[in-house]
Amino acid sequence: MRQNNFSYLLVALLLLLVAPPVLATLFGWTGPVIRAVPYTLVMVMGVWSLRMTRTWFHTVLGLAIVGFLLEVLHAASQHVATTYLALSSFLLFLLLCTFLVLREVLSGTEVDLNRIAGAFCAYLMLGFIWSVAYMMLFAIDHGSFQGLPQTGNDLQLLDLQYFSFVTMTTLGYGDVSPVSDVARALAAVEAVIGQFYLAVLVAALVGAYVASTNSATKRGN
Numbered sequence: 001m002r003q004n005n006f007s008y009l010l011v012a013l014l015l016l017l018v019a020p021p022v023l024a025t026l027f028g029w030t031g032p033v034i035r036a037v038p039y040t041l042v043m044v045m046g047v048w049s050l051r052m053t054r055t056w057f058h059t060v061l062g063l064a065i066v067g068f069l070l071e072v073l074h075a076a077s078q079h080v081a082t083t084y085l086a087l088s089s090f091l092l093f094l095l096l097c098t099f100l101v102l103r104e105v106l107s108g109t110e111v112d113l114n115r116i117a118g119a120f121c122a123y124l125m126l127g128f129i130w131s132v133a134y135m136m137l138f139a140i141d142h143g144s145f146q147g148l149p150q151t152g153n154d155l156q157l158l159d160l161q162y163f164s165f166v167t168m169t170t171l172g173y174g175d176v177s178p179v180s181d182v183a184r185a186l187a188a189v190e191a192v193i194g195q196f197y198l199a200v201l202v203a204a205l206v207g208a209y210v211a212s213t214n215s216a217t218k219r220g221n
Contacts, residue, residue: 005049006101006118012045013124017165020158039090043067046097049121056100063093084139087157091132098125111208119202126197130190131157131164137183144183147176168194 016039043064050060070086105118135157137144148159163176167187178184 006114006121009042009045009049009101009121010117010124012042013121013128016042016128017124017161020161024158039071039086040068043090043093046093050097050100060093060096060100063089063096067093084136087132087135091129091136094125094129094132098122098129101125105205111205113209116202116205116209119205123194123197123202126190126193127165127168128161130168130186131161133186134160134164134183137180137186141180141182144178144180145176146179164190167191170195 047057047061047064050056067086067089070082070089073082073086101118101122105115105122134145138148138156138160145160145163148156159176166173166176167190170191178187
């Protein structure tokens, strides 16, 4: 496993989480720009971090290029069709990246900080995967969620991104809530996966890392 190849992706994912609302609040950036810039950054860092076999690299790179072109097209036209094409491309990109990250994190026996960073990358990508899924559901049925603005696709995406991570961490503030059966089912599955992921996978990796560090320290003494 390459040293620290997941640390940059982790930073990019954290920026994707906080950058859109900060850009909108501090600089007044609205519309597709607040999504296109962070999304493109994540795709670039995802391609750079997941340089595995040539086949996987070309697949991830192809999805990133298509996603970037769709983001540019959406920024230029701001048509609803390009919005959902760009979201679909980003969803496929995140699904593939999550699979590749988890495959690398779960392989091998050595536990280091890079492997733990990869586990957190996958956790964050799960939250973004669900936020895009919620956005697509909202596009089909505007009555799926309560507490969302009825105008501005990008504003809805920010709210649903917030709802996704609130659900995955089971905070449940209630300002945005699922109404339809499909929305409730998606939220329930996300909450279960989010808790299972942290309680089992991440906790096991951190525990193994602490144990190996303590063991190495004892041997050194």
